[in-house]
Amino acid sequence: MPHFEKPTIRILIIDDDEDDYFITSEYLxxxxxxxxxxxxxxxxxxxxxxxxxxxxDLYFVDYRLGAKTGLDFLKEAIRLGCEEPIVLLTGxxxxxxxxxxxxVGATDYLVKTDLNADKLERCIRYALERTSYLKALRAxxxxxxSIFELSKDAVFIADDAxxxxxxxxxxxxxLGFGPEELQQRSVYDLIADEEDxxxxxxxxxxxxxxxxxxxxxTTHSGERRIFIFTLTAxxxxxxxxxxxxxxxxxxxNLRRAEKANLMVEKLGATGRLVRTLAxxxxxxxxxINMSVEQxxxxxxxxxxxxxxxxxxxxxKRIGDLITELLDTSRPTDLVFERSTxxxxxxxxxxxxxxxxxxxxxxxxxxxxxxxxxxxxNKEKLKIAFLNIxxxxxxxxxxxxxxxxxxxxxxxxxxxxxxxxxxxxxGISEENISRLFEPYYxxxxxxMGLGLAATLNILQAHKAQIDVTSVVGxxxxxxxxxxxx
Numbered sequence: 001m002p003h004f005e006k007p008t009i010r011i012l013i014i015d016d017d018e019d020d021y022f023i024t025s026e027y028l029x030x031x032x033x034x035x036x037x038x039x040x041x042x043x044x045x046x047x048x049x050x051x052x053x054x055x056x057d058l059y060f061v062d063y064r065l066g067a068k069t070g071l072d073f074l075k076e077a078i079r080l081g082c083e084e085p086i087v088l089l090t091g092x093x094x095x096x097x098x099x100x101x102x103x104v105g106a107t108d109y110l111v112k113t114d115l116n117a118d119k120l121e122r123c124i125r126y127a128l129e130r131t132s133y134l135k136a137l138r139a140x141x142x143x144x145x146s147i148f149e150l151s152k153d154a155v156f157i158a159d160d161a162x163x164x165x166x167x168x169x170x171x172x173x174x175l176g177f178g179p180e181e182l183q184q185r186s187v188y189d190l191i192a193d194e195e196d197x198x199x200x201x202x203x204x205x206x207x208x209x210x211x212x213x214x215x216x217x218t219t220h221s222g223e224r225r226i227f228i229f230t231l232t233a234x235x236x237x238x239x240x241x242x243x244x245x246x247x248x249x250x251x252x253n254l255r256r257a258e259k260a261n262l263m264v265e266k267l268g269a270t271g272r273l274v275r276t277l278a279x280x281x282x283x284x285x286x287x288i289n290m291s292v293e294q295x296x297x298x299x300x301x302x303x304x305x306x307x308x309x310x311x312x313x314x315x316k317r318i319g320d321l322i323t324e325l326l327d328t329s330r331p332t333d334l335v336f337e338r339s340t341x342x343x344x345x346x347x348x349x350x351x352x353x354x355x356x357x358x359x360x361x362x363x364x365x366x367x368x369x370x371x372x373x374x375x376x377n378k379e380k381l382k383i384a385f386l387n388i389x390x391x392x393x394x395x396x397x398x399x400x401x402x403x404x405x406x407x408x409x410x411x412x413x414x415x416x417x418x419x420x421x422x423x424x425x426g427i428s429e430e431n432i433s434r435l436f437e438p439y440y441x442x443x444x445x446x447m448g449l450g451l452a453a454t455l456n457i458l459q460a461h462k463a464q465i466d467v468t469s470v471v472g473x474x475x476x477x478x479x480x481x482x483x484x
Contacts, residue, residue, distance in 0.1 A: 006035040009124065010055065013040050014047040014073065015062040015089070020112065024060060024089070030117035034124065044068040051077045056084060058127060063090040063097065071097075071104060078105045083135055085127035089115075107131065154227070154248035162187040162231075165243060174250055176220030187246070192216045192224050200229070209233060209244075214251075224468055225252045256466045278322045285322075289315050334377040334460050338484050341372040341408050341416045348385035349406065352393065359393050361402040368409045372416035373484040376461060384457040388420050388477050391451070395424030395475065415464075415480040426471040435467060 011028065015021045018040075025038050039056070041047040044065050050056060059077070063070040070088045077086060085107035090097060098109045107127040110119070148155050154171035156164055164171075164182040172179055175190065191197045196215050203210050210231040216224050227248040292311055300308065349356075349365065356363055389404070396402030407419040427435065435451055458465055462482055469475035 006033065008035040008037060009128070010037045010057045011039070011060065012047065012050055012056040012058075013038065013060045014042075014044075014065065014070075015040070015060075016042045016064070016066050017062070018042070020062065020089075024112070024115065024120075027115055027117050027120050031121045031124070033121060044073060047073060048076055048080075051080055051082050054084075058084060058124060059086045060089055061086060063088060071100060074101065074104045074106055083131065083138065085131045087123060087127060153250070154246075156182075156246045156248075158187060158231075158244045158246055160243070162244065171248070174219070174225065174248070175217070176223075181220075190217045190219075192218045204231065217248075225250060226255050227251065256464065259466070275326065278326055281318070281322060285315060285318055289319075334380055334457075336375040336377055336461075338373055339376045339378055341374055341376075341418060341481065342367045344376060344378050344381050345385060345406060345408055345418060347378070348382045348389060351382065351386055352389045355390060355393050356404065359396065359398045359402060360400045361393055361396060361398075361404050362400075364403065364405045366405075366407045366409075370410070372408060372410055374416050374461075374481045375484050376481075377457075380457045381461060384454040385418070385420075387451060387454045392420060392422035392424060392475065392477075395426075396422055397424075410483070411480065414483050416483055417478060417480045419476065419478050421474065421476040423474040426473055427467075427469040427475055428471055432467055432469055 013021050013024055015024070021040050021042070025040070028036055028038055041050060044067075047059075047061070051059075061070040061073050065073065070090075074086055074088065086105070087108045087110060088097075088101045088106045089110055089112055091112055101109050107130060108123050110123060148168050151168055152170055154174050155168045156171050157166040158164055163184075163186045167179050167182050172182065175182065177185070188197050188200070191200065193216060200210065200213065200215065203213060210229060213229045214226065215229045216226050218224055228251055230247045230249075231244050232246075233244055288311065292308060292315065295308055345367075349363075389406075392404055393402070396404070401423075403423045405419075405421040407417075407421075409417055409419075411417050455465070458479060464480045466478045467475065468478075
C-alpha cells in the first residue's frame with residue numbers, strides 16, 4: 001500500500017482550566033488522520049501574542065478566560081488580521097453565544113461535554129478546508145482589489161443606468177470628481193457630445209456591452225478628455241442585469257500628439273509648396289523689375305510714367321508678400337535664454353492691454369506662485385502670444401460681455417502650461433484643422449499669416465499646442481513648454 005505522509009497541524013488550546021486542556025488534548029491525540037502538535041496557553045495576553053507571531057494553524061479557545069471571554073479573543077484576533085480558523089469551546093450550549101461567535105468570525109462552536117475524537121476530527125477537517133478556501137478567496141480579492149486600486153486607467157462599477165457605484169483612484173484623478181461626487185453622476189452626464197451619448201446607448205442596447213468606443217468626456221474643471229471606453233456585464237447570468245464593469249483608457253495626450261504631428265506635416269508640406277511657388281513667381285517678377293528699371297531712364301509721357309509707377313509698387317508688394325510667406329514657412333532659428341513664462345506672458349498682455357480695454361473685455365489672469373523657468377526667445381514668443389490674445393479679443397463682442405482668461409501653471413509631467421481662454425464666437429471643427437495654415441483666415445481683411453507664424457515660433461520652442469473650441473461658447477489655447 002502507498003504510504004501517505006500525514007499533514008502536520010499546529011494547534012493552540014486557550015483555556016484557563018488545566019483539566020479541561022488535558023481532556024481536550026487527549027481527544028485530539030486520538031485523531032490518526034493528522035500529525036498534531038498541541039500547545040497550551042492559559043493567559044489571554046499570551047494567546048494574543050501567539051496570534052501576532054502566526055505560530056499556529058488552528059485555535060481552540062474556551063469561552064471563559066477569567067476577566068476576558070473567548071469572544072474577546074476572537075474579536076482581537078480578527079482585528080489583528082488572523083486568517084487561521086478559531087473554534088469556540090463552551091461548557092454548555094448557548095444559542096445566543098453560538099450565533100454571536102459565528103457573526104464575529106468563529107469557524108465553529110463546540111460544547112465541551114459533547115466532545116470526542118470523531119467530532120474534533122470532523123471539526124478540524126471542516127475548519128482547515130473552509131479556511132483554505134477563504135484564504136484563496138481573500139488572496140484573489142486582494143489581488144484584484146490591488147489591480148483595481150493601482151490601475152492607471154479608470155476602472156469602475158456602474159448600475160443599469162450607468163451611475164457610478166464604485167471607482168478606483170484613477171477615475172477620480174482623471175475626471176476630477178471625488179468618489180462621492182461621482183456616485184451622484186452617470187457616465188452619460190460626463191459625455192461631452194449628445195451624439196456620443198446616443199451612440200453609447202445604441203451600442204449598449206444592441207450588443208449589451210461596449211468594446212473600445214472612443215468618447216470625449218468633460219472633467220470637473222471643464223476640460224475635455226478623450227477616452228477609449230469599455231463596458232461589460234458580469235459573467236454570472238444571475239447578476240447580468242445588476243451592474244456593469246467599466247474601463248476607460250485616457251488617450252487625450254495621444255490624440256494631441258497625433259494632431260500636433262499632423263499639423264507639423266501639413267506645415268512642412270505647405271512650406272515646400274510655398275518655396276516652390278515663390279521660386280517660380282520670383283523668376284518672372286525679376287524679369288518685370290529689370291524691364292521696369294530699363295524703362296525708367298527713357299523719356300516717357302506722364303501717363304506712361306504713372307503706369308510704370310503702378311507696376312513698380314505692385315512688383316515690390318508681390319516681392320514683400322513672397323518674403324513674408326517664406327518667413328512663415330521657414331523653420332525659425334532663434335537664440336534662447338532662461339526666462340519665466342509669467343514674465344513673457346506679462347509683457348505680451350501689456351502690449352495687448354489697449355486693445356483689451358477698448359473692446360471692454362474682462363481680463364482674468366492667474367499665475368502659479370512658483371516661477372515657471374524655461375528657455376525662450378522672449379521677443380519672438382511675445383509675438384506668438386500676442387497673435388493668440390489679439391485673435392481672442394477680436395472673436396469676442398465689445399458690449400462688455402467678453403471675458404478673457406489667461407492661466408500659467410505647471411502640469412504633472414513637469415511642463416509649464418499657458419492657457420488662453422475666451423468666450424467668443426468659437427471655431428467650427430472643420431476650421432480648427434486649418435487654423436495654422438498660411439493664408440487661411442476667417443477675417444474680412446486678414447492675410448492668414450499670424451497663426452502660421454505663431455505655430456512656427458512655438459515649434460522652435462519645442463512647445464505642444466492644443467486648441468479646443470465650441471461654436472458660440474469660446475476657444476481655448478493650451479500651450480505647454482519643457483521646463484528649463
